[in-house]
Amino acid sequence: MTVSRVLREPDKVSAKAREKVRAAIDKLGYVPDPAASALATGRTNVIGFIVPSVTNNVFSDVLSGVYKAAEGTEWQIQLGNSRYSPLEEERLVRTFLSQRPAGLILSGIDQSSETLALLKRASCRMVQIMETGPDPLDMMVGFSHLDAARAATRHLIEAGYVRPGFLAARLDPRTQRRLEGFRDVTRRAGCLSDERIVTTPKPSSVTLGGLLMADLLARAPETDAVLCNNDDLALGALFECQRRGIDVPQAMGICGFNDLEMMAAANPSISSVRTFRQEMGKTAMDMLIAALRNPDNPVETVDLGYQVMARGSTARQA
Amino acid sequence: MTVSRVLREPDKVSAKAREKVRAAIDKLGYVPDPAASALATGRTNVIGFIVPSVTNNVFSDVLSGVYKAAEGTEWQIQLGNSRYSPLEEERLVRTFLSQRPAGLILSGIDQSSETLALLKRASCRMVQIMETGPDPLDMMVGFSHLDAARAATRHLIEAGYVRPGFLAARLDPRTQRRLEGFRDVTRRAGCLSDERIVTTPKPSSVTLGGLLMADLLARAPETDAVLCNNDDLALGALFECQRRGIDVPQAMGICGFNDLEMMAAANPSISSVRTFRQEMGKTAMDMLIAALRNPDNPVETVDLGYQVMARGSTARQA
DNA sequence: TTGACAAATGTTAGCGCTAACATATGTTGA
DNA sequence: TCAACATATGTTAGCGCTAACATTTGTCAA
Numbered sequence: 001m002t003v004s005r006v007l008r009e010p011d012k013v014s015a016k017a018r019e020k021v022r023a024a025i026d027k028l029g030y031v032p033d034p035a036a037s038a039l040a041t042g043r044t045n046v047i048g049f050i051v052p053s054v055t056n057n058v059f060s061d062v063l064s065g066v067y068k069a070a071e072g073t074e075w076q077i078q079l080g081n082s083r084y085s086p087l088e089e090e091r092l093v094r095t096f097l098s099q100r101p102a103g104l105i106l107s108g109i110d111q112s113s114e115t116l117a118l119l120k121r122a123s124c125r126m127v128q129i130m131e132t133g134p135d136p137l138d139m140m141v142g143f144s145h146l147d148a149a150r151a152a153t154r155h156l157i158e159a160g161y162v163r164p165g166f167l168a169a170r171l172d173p174r175t176q177r178r179l180e181g182f183r184d185v186t187r188r189a190g191c192l193s194d195e196r197i198v199t200t201p202k203p204s205s206v207t208l209g210g211l212l213m214a215d216l217l218a219r220a221p222e223t224d225a226v227l228c229n230n231d232d233l234a235l236g237a238l239f240e241c242q243r244r245g246i247d248v249p250q251a252m253g254i255c256g257f258n259d260l261e262m263m264a265a266a267n268p269s270i271s272s273v274r275t276f277r278q279e280m281g282k283t284a285m286d287m288l289i290a291a292l293r294n295p296d297n298p299v300e301t302v303d304l305g306y307q308v309m310a311r312g313s314t315a316r317q318a
Numbered sequence: 319m320t321v322s323r324v325l326r327e328p329d330k331v332s333a334k335a336r337e338k339v340r341a342a343i344d345k346l347g348y349v350p351d352p353a354a355s356a357l358a359t360g361r362t363n364v365i366g367f368i369v370p371s372v373t374n375n376v377f378s379d380v381l382s383g384v385y386k387a388a389e390g391t392e393w394q395i396q397l398g399n400s401r402y403s404p405l406e407e408e409r410l411v412r413t414f415l416s417q418r419p420a421g422l423i424l425s426g427i428d429q430s431s432e433t434l435a436l437l438k439r440a441s442c443r444m445v446q447i448m449e450t451g452p453d454p455l456d457m458m459v460g461f462s463h464l465d466a467a468r469a470a471t472r473h474l475i476e477a478g479y480v481r482p483g484f485l486a487a488r489l490d491p492r493t494q495r496r497l498e499g500f501r502d503v504t505r506r507a508g509c510l511s512d513e514r515i516v517t518t519p520k521p522s523s524v525t526l527g528g529l530l531m532a533d534l535l536a537r538a539p540e541t542d543a544v545l546c547n548n549d550d551l552a553l554g555a556l557f558e559c560q561r562r563g564i565d566v567p568q569a570m571g572i573c574g575f576n577d578l579e580m581m582a583a584a585n586p587s588i589s590s591v592r593t594f595r596q597e598m599g600k601t602a603m604d605m606l607i608a609a610l611r612n613p614d615n616p617v618e619t620v621d622l623g624y625q626v627m628a629r630g631s632t633a634r635q636a
Numbered sequence: 637t638t639g640a641c642a643a644a645t646g647t648t649a650g651c652g653c654t655a656a657c658a659t660a661t662g663t664t665g666a
Numbered sequence: 667t668c669a670a671c672a673t674a675t676g677t678t679a680g681c682g683c684t685a686a687c688a689t690t691t692g693t694c695a696a
Contacts, residue, residue: 001645001646001647001683001684002644002645002646004683004684005644005645008684012643012644013644013645014643014644014645017644017645031412031415031416032416032682032683033357033416033418033681033682033683034416034417035353035354035356035357035362035417035418035681035682035683036353036357036651036681036682036683036684037682037683037684038353038356038651038683039351039353039354039357039650039651039652039653039681039682039683039684040650040651040682040683040684040685041651041683041684041685042651044353054378054381054382054385055375055378055379055381055382057373057375060372060373060378061373063372063373064372064373064399067372067399076396076413077397078394078396079395079397081382081385094349095394097349098349098350098351098352099352099353100351100353205579205580205583206579206580206583206584207579207580207582207583209583210583232580235580235583236580236583239583239584239585240585242585243585261523261524261525262523262524262525262550262553262554264525265523265524265525265527265528265553265554265557266524266557267557267558267560267561319653319654319675319676319677320674320675320676322653322654323674323675326654330673330674331674331675332673332674332675335674335675350652350653351651351652351653353651353652353653354651354652354653354654354681355652355653355654356653356681357651357652357653357654357680357681357682357683358652358653358654358655358680358681359653359654359655359681360681
């Protein structure tokens with residue numbers, strides 16, 4: 001029992017006993033068994049983190065932020081990959097909950113009603129990340145994809161483009177909200193054309209960006225700018241324009257989304273909407289840890305915002 | 319006990335009892351407690367996977383392969399991020415081993431001697447991935463980075479380039495072996511120049527590729543080709559050449575490493591050494607599962623090879 | 637010095653499961 | 667029909683830890 005105290009509440013043990021125990025631990029190479037601890041306490045120090053994709057740069061940045069915040073703490077990350085499938089997400093939530101996690105980090109706010117029911121019955125703390133919205137399950141860290149897409153669209157219009165299009169792959173809920181933002185602003189500006197909205201359910205890639213751009217030009221050759229749902233597509237669109245001898249930014253403006261590192265390095269540099277992915281992961285984990293340490297902590301929703309990065313690919317000369 | 323059997327060895331229970339138990343499980347919503355099982359059996363169904371980086375595309379592809387192979391099995395992945403630090407890797411191995419994992423997947427073959435000592439004492443099965451080499455701890459899946467770099471260098475020379483350089487960031491052990499391959503082939507061909515080898519310990523990025531290219535051109539303006547240690551650097555190098563008006567592939571050949579999807583989509587398309595990252599993760603996990611199911615399985619070392627993808631960026635016209 | 641209380645340490649039982657063994661039930665051939 | 671065996675089910679104890687309580691030791695004021 002004193003050993004258990006030395007490891008978990010060293011202040012409650014006298015300095016003498018503490019040192020004796022520590023010396024014995026070192027000598028014997030004792031390592032506590034987390035399974036026994038979990039069984040006795042009914043909880044673990046595992047934080048489950050469910051992402052829809054492990055290859056998408058966006059989530060690897062978020063993951064890196066989560067790991068950063070977890071570093072040096074007693075909490076362990078358990079990563080789950082839902083592959084954009086609500087059913088798989090439900091299965092993962094079930095598995096994770098059976099392990100009595102200390103907390104959960106969930107991507108997005110569009111959990112299925114079954115998943116929501118499971119989560120509401122669960123006793124652990126949780127954070128929804130990637131976007132903000134009404135009715136948080138518990139805590140929330142993200143930004144408004146609708147507003148971000150609106151701001152990017154306004155940027156295109158302000159830069160002098162008058163027939164903007166939209167390219168998107170993988171129509172996940174956040175993509176759909178971005179498209180909504182694009183429609184919203186172009187409609188008000190009187191330059192919305194469904195012909196110039198090209199989407200596909202396929203997973204995003206640079207190659208696909210080129211294909212979508214080609215498709216867009218075939219369907220609506222008058223297009224003079226594209227808002228791409230992510231940076232891979234934007235880069236692919238740029239390459240496609242270059243192959244066709246279309247001048248970027250004069251004949252075609254290109255704006256990405258997320259502002260991956262490569263956007264600034266491209267030639268021309270590509271405008272994009274910067275999102276704070278690593279910060280999102282770090283903030284979520286920090287909030288979760290704070291809530292676990294102090295259950296009275298107020299439940300927060302944090303909006304990390306976004307930033308339109310205007311660069312060469314939309315710098316049209318009048 | 320019969321319940322436990324129904325869940326783990328259903329064949330040993332009569333069909334009648336089995337159905338009765340299953341009905342009760344459904345009715346009561348019973349979910350087994352993995353911690354109690356771990357305590358009773360002394361093992362878990364967790365497979366630890368330690369990667370040096372979660373943001374590097376290479377490892378997210380491998381991770382995706384590992385998840386693919388784990389899908390639908392009873393095994394859980396526990397991901398650890400060593401951030402290229404041998405000390406952190408040692409700490410992670412310690413933590414993972416304390417959880418009595420069923421297996422471990424380790425990146426690379428350069429574990430510290432302390433880590434190796436821990437691993438040799440451990441009783442679980444393990445796979446080293448990313449490269450092949452002598453003295454495997456147990457199983458191994460990878461390829462020869464030395465040979466791959468040699469082949470890429472030969473490709474540059476055969477394409478007609480005579481003063482090739484080498485760009486590398488983050489000098490991890492695999493990078494160093496690739497550099498070795500480059501030196502080896504250029505030395506034999508009589509075109510090795512240390513002036514044309516530009517490296518930095520900084521983490522790799524597209525921006526850095528541009529900076530390294532600029533550095534190389536300042537130090538060795540005669541350079542007519544670069545082998546880049548990875549595709550980010552290659553893309554950055556291409557952009558830098560375009561900004562300077564250097565013709566790729568006529569005045570400068572560029573070859574990357576890994577063959578990320580974007581390489582084929584670039585303009586010009588960029589030559590690269592294809593590596594089988596997702597297959598590597600999947601194979602490692604498949605081998606581990608097979609070894610866990612059948613401990614008599616022979617211990618294997620699998621070489622997945624590589625493939626030089628010759629594209630526009632090295633298609634010099636005579 | 638003593639009682640009253642706080643601080644430190646010790647004792648007990650049980651978390652939920654499963655290995656190992658014990659018992660019950662079924663099945664077969666003579 | 668019954669032994670002899672196979673198959674199915676049940677019993678027991680213990681995995682290593684910690685919550686809750688019990689006891690001991692230390693500290694302080696009267």
